[in-house]
Amino acid sequence: MSRFKAVIIDDEPNMRLLLRELVADNFTEIQIMAEAGSVDEGVAIILQHKPDIVFLDIEIKGGTGFHILQKVKPYSFKLIFITAFNQFAIKAIKFSAIDYILKPVNETEFVQAVSNAIDSIQQSLSSAQMTNFIDHFEKEEQRKKIVLRTSDAIHLVEVSDIVYCKSDNSYTSFYLKDQKEILVSKSIKEFADLLEEYRFFRPHQSFLVNLNCVNKIDKTDGGFIILNNGKEIPVSGRRKAYVLQMVEAL
Template sequence: MITAVIIDDDSNIISGMRGLLTLFAPQIDIIGEADTVLSGIAAIENLKPQVIFLDIQLTDGTGFDILEKINEKQGKIESHVVFITAHEEFAIKAFRFSALDFLLKPVDPGELKKVIEKIIKTIEKNNEFSNIELLLENVKKEKNNFKRIALSNSDGIHQFEIADIIRCESDDNYTKFFMKNGRVILISKTLKEYEELLKDSGFLRVHQSHLINLKYLKSYIKKEGGNIIMQDNTNIPISQRKKELLQDILFKQISK
């Protein structure tokens, strides 16, 4: 069995989560509950659960406050954290940049099953949960000012400076990340998700299969349908509908 605690200030959410976990994830053993920051910290310290289902907004603070206090006391978080939240755009973006799981209220059974399956697959792996520290770093920042991103694949969770990503390439339902140091990492998420995540960080999707970091754009070649050369010397095609947008961006950069 996988031990877990639920921290939420809504008793209906707690009872609802208990019911959903009983039906759809019987391998999860709820060993504790809490409804405040203080009781949540005590539950985690005393029970040491493998999984924490954590609400963002609590009566005496936030779920982030709990993680910060545990981090300060123990040096690191040693539990899988699954946030339960209303649709809070900034928080959700921070979760995605940090490769952390979240469930939107009301909790969808299908999404819950996906999260539990992911936890079961990774529970035996050696994980330092450093992406929780990245989350705490990100939630303190101004909106859309994230500097690092966590990428999760079968090998574990890897953190990178966003500025070191040259480009991303679609590979069916996977995305390949090409890094400044030559490293390539394959992630089991679509390019569309990363387009949405990185569009405010200087990235542009120039083709259905290519998302580029504009700061690594070396040259733009108009002939033969149009393509661009990146600083790693890769040749990237440009879709017809993105040519004008790219030209506008380049013109603005030259005009500065």
């Protein structure tokens, strides 16, 4: 028996058929309630069926998936973007920890994204991810937040509250101004790509530092950074010139 309702919004009939088949093959607990190929149709089926999961293309007839999201607040569903391009949109999606699947659709990636959505629904996690995505995409707010998804919660963190990050293989620990630590199962490289425009830099392959939290650069003994909280961050030899350049550009 189906426990979750879903809708598919994509202007390619073949893609809608493929998504429907992937759901049928892998998730008997999901029922596809309706399909749409345009912005207006997409808004209509979301409002009518109140789905648990929405599969949404970014580039769609009549506008973008983003235009649909603007018209269906508040968000009571889990969103999975299906997209072939639009790098800015993908960065905003990553920043907000919303799942997305690149075309051509890979079945393994599809199953993982849908499984994440089901887990979020079962844990009754907040729809704050969606709101944060809209805020980031529209760039209406000066204070930015990043969504950090852990094994048991979703944390919305002000970017300015992050002091530094430390890598542990495929995990990244975030150290905040209030001494809180959040461990996320993603590599530090992915976060470096997301946070570079907010004055974060990597003085060492294992660290990502908020430039606004740097107190001093000590050039002795190979070099290290002293943060406002007293933490010392090593500077690798090959990145020393880069670090000095970052600080001098302030």
